[in-house]
Amino acid sequence: EADIYQTPRYLVIGTGKKITLECSQTMGHDKMYWYQQDPGMELHLIHYSYGVNSTEKGDLSSESTVSRIRTEHFPLTLESARPSHTSQYLCASSDRDRGSYGYTFGSGTRLTVV
């Protein structure tokens, strides 16, 4: 059973709307990540956090923002959704002691902007 939860699983929203994708983990992991995944394409890192109040942009330019006020919570916000934001968003966490190969992923949020 997954210990990292993403909501909503599916979201269809109109252009210009503000949305927040939720990600919570119950494992006490310090590191958390947001990846974007399009069909047949590699996962692209868009944001990461090494702990509370620590957030950085990833390799893929993104118009989204993130926050890390609590260890277990790492929400991603789009201030004004556009059709180009249509994609699957995956949240992951890892345990510093186990190293980077200890990633646990959520089931993802599939976002469609119309």
Added chain:
Amino acid sequence: QKEVEQDPGPLSVPEGAIVSLNCTYSNSAFQYFMWYRQYSRKGPELLMYTYSSGNKEDGRFTAQVDKSSKYISLFIRDSQPSDSATYLCAIDTGRRALTFGSGTRLQVQP
């Protein structure tokens, strides 16, 4: 040049076949290699990881790293329909987070 490249497939095999999935990577300094399995409408789950070179076996799955060729492989013996999924290789480049391949979609036909 991409840091890791993976053939997207799809790969279709009959039940019981031996499956070989492969990735190439660009930097010989990379040392941690992983394979993730992703079922449809789910997030990836860690299948195997290897450090440096050599083989690692876990049941029907074998992960192999050839550092001289910068090539990593995942072998599945006696493949089952339940193995049908997308398989992603991942590399720890030592930077911020894992770098993933694009995934190979595998279909095992009963």
